[in-house]
Amino acid sequence: MRFAVATYGTEGDTRPMAALCRALMDAGHEARLLADHATLGTASALGVPSIPLAGDIKGMLQREHAISSVVAERRGFSSMASALAHIANMHAEAWLREIVRAGEDCDAIIVSGLAAFVGLSAAEHLGVKAIGTGLIPITPTKAFASPFLPPKWIPAFLNYASQSLVNQMLWRAFREKTNAARAAVCGLPPRRELWTRHPMLYGISPSLIARPDDWPDNARMCGQWLPPTADWVAPQTLTDFLAAGDPPIYIGFGSMAGFDPQSVLGEMIAAVAGRRALFYPGWSGADISTLPPNFHVIGDTPHAWLFPQTSLVIHHGGSGTSHSAARAGVPSVVVPFAGDQSFWADRLRRAGVAGAALNGRKLRASVLAESIEHAGRAEMRSRARDLGLKMQSENGLRNAVIAIETMMNG
Numbered sequence: 001m002r003f004a005v006a007t008y009g010t011e012g013d014t015r016p017m018a019a020l021c022r023a024l025m026d027a028g029h030e031a032r033l034l035a036d037h038a039t040l041g042t043a044s045a046l047g048v049p050s051i052p053l054a055g056d057i058k059g060m061l062q063r064e065h066a067i068s069s070v071v072a073e074r075r076g077f078s079s080m081a082s083a084l085a086h087i088a089n090m091h092a093e094a095w096l097r098e099i100v101r102a103g104e105d106c107d108a109i110i111v112s113g114l115a116a117f118v119g120l121s122a123a124e125h126l127g128v129k130a131i132g133t134g135l136i137p138i139t140p141t142k143a144f145a146s147p148f149l150p151p152k153w154i155p156a157f158l159n160y161a162s163q164s165l166v167n168q169m170l171w172r173a174f175r176e177k178t179n180a181a182r183a184a185v186c187g188l189p190p191r192r193e194l195w196t197r198h199p200m201l202y203g204i205s206p207s208l209i210a211r212p213d214d215w216p217d218n219a220r221m222c223g224q225w226l227p228p229t230a231d232w233v234a235p236q237t238l239t240d241f242l243a244a245g246d247p248p249i250y251i252g253f254g255s256m257a258g259f260d261p262q263s264v265l266g267e268m269i270a271a272v273a274g275r276r277a278l279f280y281p282g283w284s285g286a287d288i289s290t291l292p293p294n295f296h297v298i299g300d301t302p303h304a305w306l307f308p309q310t311s312l313v314i315h316h317g318g319s320g321t322s323h324s325a326a327r328a329g330v331p332s333v334v335v336p337f338a339g340d341q342s343f344w345a346d347r348l349r350r351a352g353v354a355g356a357a358l359n360g361r362k363l364r365a366s367v368l369a370e371s372i373e374h375a376g377r378a379e380m381r382s383r384a385r386d387l388g389l390k391m392q393s394e395n396g397l398r399n400a401v402i403a404i405e406t407m408m409n410g
Contacts, residue, residue, distance in 0.1 A: 001408055002030040004103040006119040007112035007133075008053055008088065008095070011300075012320045014039035016135060016203045016225035017112055021048040023225075023397040024404070034095075034102055034115070041300065042227050051102055053115065054094040060087055085173035088114040092174075092181040096122055100185060103128065108408060117171075117178045120195050125186035131404060132200040135319040136340045139200055139219040140164045141212035147343035160214075167194060199407055201400050205323055207390045208347050220403055223396025224323040229302040241296045245276050247311040248296070249372070252280030252321075253335070261286035263363075264335075268314070269295070270365035271372060278310065303328070312375050314368075317341030317357065322348055329388025331375035333368070335360040352383040 003024055007017045014035040021031035021043065033043050037052035044050065088095075096118040103109045103122055108129040111119030116132065123130035136147050140163035145154035154162045171194040182188040199218045203225035211221040242248070251268055265279075265286050277295045281288060288297050298306075303321065307313055307328030315321045317336040322344040325332045332354040334345035345357035355374045358367060374380070 001108070001405075002106040003032075003108055003110055003404075004034065004099060004106045004122075005031055005110040005112075006034040006053075006095070006099045006102075006115040006122075008036055008055065008057070008091075008115040009039070009113040010057060011039045011041070012318045013113045013135065015042045015227060016320060017110075017133070018043040018046055018048050018050075019225045019227040019397060020110070020133070020203070020400055022046040022227065023401050027401050027405070032102055034099060045232075046227060051098060053098060054091045055087065057087065082173055084114060085170070085177075088117075088174055089177035092118055092177040093184055096181040096185045100125060108404075110404075117174050117195075118181060120198065121178065121182045121186065121188060121191070125182075125188055129408065130195075130198045131407070132195075132198050133203065133400075134200060135203050136343075137202055137204060137209060137221075138163065138167060139212075139215055140167070141214050143212040143214070144209075144343075147340040150342050151346040199403075201403055203396055203400070204319070205326070205391050205394055205396070207387060207394065208323065208326060208351060220399075222399040222403065223394035224320075224327060224391070225396050225400065226304050226324075226327075227302065229305045232302050232305060234301070234305070235299075238296070238298055238301070241276075241278075242309050247309055248276035248278050249312045249314060250278045250280070250307065250310040251314045252278075253282055253316040253337070262290070264360065265290070267363045267365040267368060271368035273369065278306075312372065314372075316360070317343075317345040317348075319344055323391075326351065326353055326384070326387050327391040329385045329392075331380045331384045333358065333371045333375055335363060335368075337361075351387055353380060353387055 005017055005021050007013055018033055021033050024031040032049040032051060034051045034053050036055055036057045038058045040050045040052065095115055099119055099122040103126050106128060108131055109119055109123040110131045110133055112133045120130050140160050142160045145151065145159045145162040146166040148166050149162055179190040202221050204221055205224050206221045249272060269292060274294055279291065279295050279297050303324035307324055307330060310330055312331055312333065313325040314333045315325065317334040318341060326348065332348050334348060334354050335358045336342045336345050337360045342357060348354035349356060355371050358371060
């Protein structure tokens with residue numbers, strides 16, 4: 001079978017989709033990935049055919065753009081929805097045109113991220129199956145509130161309503177430009193209602209979030225989608241650093257940008273207090289020349305390889321990093337900035353492998369130092385090891401491929 005896989009977002013959004021493409025290819029299928037050009041490194045490394053979509057997600061996250069101010073100032077969900085929709089709405093027609101072109105000889109279109117609505121429209125136009133995927137649980141449930149809202153804001157009896165409301169708000173923010181693209185590219189009529197009946201596969205571990213009992217049959221929790229790392233070779237400087245002492249602390253905020261990196265990094269340096277540390281600058285733009293000798297700077301490094309060799313992971317709470325830290329069996333200190341990151345911080349706290357989330361906008365070395373000490377306690381390390389062993393027994397990619405094959409042959 002042939003699949004076009006369309007997503008748009010940061011590296012954390014694209015990397016799991018590249019892994020899914022590779023898994024489909026290893027199962028004998030054909031897959032090509034469409035995503036932002038700056039996020040296609042993993043696809044290239046895995047030998048996954050790829051097509052860059054219009055736009056510059058890395059540039060849009062820099063401090064001079066509106067979405068970065070949402071991150072820096074931690075504005076409400078409506079501001080975040082508008083900022084995200086702005087990225088997609090600028091390119092809706094170009095994305096739809098490219099996805100239709102890529103999907104013309106395909107049996108199904110797999111969609112994710114900011115490209116989901118135009119991807120679903122492309123499948124509708126081509127008359128092929130649409131399969132939704134996600135790294136954030138957005139299918140409404142009574143089990144938890146919308147991941148895009150602060151966990152403490154919503155009383156339990158409003159959980160389902162909050163999920164439905166947020167999904168509708170997102171659709172309203174995307175609807176006008178999506179419908180304009182549908183008309184211009186495909187000659188399709190405007191769509192009024194949000195898509196809800198297509199299959200949804202989540203690259204989420206059931207060890208972090210049990211599949212809600214009230215989910216419909218079309219929503220499945222597969223487990224984390226991890227790219228293979230067997231062919232990855234670490235730089236000698238990194239292996240030398242790891243071998244030179246105790247397991248270090250990892251500090252990294254992935255593709256997050258828009259916050260004041262020097263202020264955050266200064267508080268990190270003070271809190272680490274001379275311990276061995278690895279620092280991944282990511283897209284932050286941090287000035288690494290200010291780092292003391294106990295810090296070792298790294299480039300893009302597979303979390304599955306690196307995190308088991310660390311003592312603690314300090315991160316932003318993205319879905320992928322949260323999963324990888326938990327799977328590695330090490331505790332986390334989570335400093336969320338925006339979007340669903342507070343949700344994942346709360347899931348790690350509930351699992352007993354992280355303390356309360358810290359405020360990235362007002363990060364203080366003294367508070368971070370306390371969190372580091374708390375994460376090093378024997379009971380938290382023990383819970384982290386137990387959770388890691390449980391997650392390591394899951395095979396999210398295999399589960400996803402089986403689910404896709406089943407629905408295609410059904």
